[in-house]
Amino acid sequence: GENVEQHPSTLSVQEGDSAVIKCTYSDSASNYFPWYKQELGKRPQLIIDIRSNVGEKKDQRIAVTLNKTAKHFSLHITETQPEDSAVYFCAASGRKTSYDKVIFGPGTSLSVIP
Amino acid sequence: DAGVIQSPRHEVTEMGQEVTLRCKPISGHDYLFWYRQTMMRGLELLIYFNNNVPIDDSGMPEDRFSAKMPNASFSTLKIQPSEPRDSAVYFCASSLSRSLNTGELFFGEGSRLTVL
Numbered sequence: 001g002e003n004v005e006q007h008p009s010t011l012s013v014q015e016g017d018s019a020v021i022k023c024t025y026s027d028s029a030s031n032y033f034p035w036y037k038q039e040l041g042k043r044p045q046l047i048i049d050i051r052s053n054v055g056e057k058k059d060q061r062i063a064v065t066l067n068k069t070a071k072h073f074s075l076h077i078t079e080t081q082p083e084d085s086a087v088y089f090c091a092a093s094g095r096k097t098s099y100d101k102v103i104f105g106p107g108t109s110l111s112v113i114p
Numbered sequence: 115d116a117g118v119i120q121s122p123r124h125e126v127t128e129m130g131q132e133v134t135l136r137c138k139p140i141s142g143h144d145y146l147f148w149y150r151q152t153m154m155r156g157l158e159l160l161i162y163f164n165n166n167v168p169i170d171d172s173g174m175p176e177d178r179f180s181a182k183m184p185n186a187s188f189s190t191l192k193i194q195p196s197e198p199r200d201s202a203v204y205f206c207a208s209s210l211s212r213s214l215n216t217g218e219l220f221f222g223e224g225s226r227l228t229v230l
Contacts, residue, residue, distance in 0.1 A: 001172070032217050043205065043221040044157070089157060093217065101170055102147065102219060104157040 002027040004092050006105030013080050014113050021108045023090035024072040030094035033066060033073045036104075038087045047088075048075070080112045120206050120222035128230050132194040135225045138187055139208030147219065148181055148191050149205040157205070163189065196229045203227070 003026040013019050025033075034049035050057045050064045050073065057064050061080075066073040077084055090105040119138040127133055139146050147162040161171040166183045174181070178197070183189040193200055203226050207219040 034218065036219075043223050044219075045221070046218045049217070100145070100217070101159065101162065102217075103159060104149075106156040 002030060002092055002094065002101065002103040004090060004103050004105040006090050006108055008108060009106065010109045010111075012111045012113060015080060015082060017080055019077045019080055019084070019110055019112075021075045021088055021090070021110075022072060023074070023092075023105050024070075025092040026071070027092065027094055028068075028071065030092040032093040032100075033064070034091050034093070034102075035062075035064060035075050036089045036091065038089065038107075040086070044089060077110075080110075082112050082114050085110055085112045118206055118208050118220050118222035120204075120225050122225055123223060124226045124228075126228045126230065127196055129197055130195045131229075132192065133196045133200075133227060133229075135191040135204050135206075135227070137189045137191070137206030137222060139189070139206070140220055141187065143208035143210050143220070144186075145209040145211070146183060146189050147207045147209070148189070149207065149221075151203045151205060151224070152201075160191070193227075196227075198229045201227055201229050 006023045031052035035047050036044040037047045038044040048059050048062050048064050050066050061078050063076045087107045087109050089107045091102050093100050093102045121136045144165050148160040150158045160173045161181045162169055163183045181191045203224045205221050205224045207221045209219050
């Protein structure tokens with residue numbers, strides 16, 4: 001089955017700097033790659049996603065890139081702010097037969113230091 | 115819509131007791147997922163349903179765990195008997211079929227289970 005790895009497990013940056021989180025996946029059939037943000041004590045919430053027919057997607061200060069050949073994708077946060085502090089999860093999902101299975105990476109705890 | 119609703123929010127029980135967690139997905143969503151979150155193992159997919167039918171339960175830890183979805187608006191995750199290692203936050207999430215939507219998972223607020 002699908003296996004998603006994520007690095008680093010913890011990341012600390014100064015406010016205003018950029019943060020990059022990288023993920024790899026194992027199943028070449030995966031075609032949908034979402035990123036979720038989970039603030040302390042809260043539920044995970046989708047912040048951005050990318051499909052396999054796209055190499056890059058941006059939404060204000062966040063961007064995702066996908067390299068299907070290498071089976072890795074990354075989250076980039078620019079001009080980080082204290083409210084970006086949270087745990088970020090990447091995930092991979094693919095359509096096998098007619099069903100989907102969303103598998104999460106282990107998470108990256110991001111701390112933005114004011 | 116009120117979103118995905120889970121109950122109870124917190125449950126403290128003693129080892130050996132039966133635990134039932136409940137979930138009401140967003141109306142109209144045809145996928146329902148149960149995840150378990152711990153510090154050590156992150157977000158683990160336990161089981162998911164499509165149109166109330168269990169599709170993949172390979173993540174269910176052992177026979178002590180069972181899940182049902184008797185109708186489109188209700189699902190339960192049961193642990194019997196519970197053990198201290200079952201202590202975790204259990205999330206329910208729902209989604210629309212990918213062909214109709216972005217595939218986004220909408221999570222409930224979670225049920226924090228503590229087994230003493």
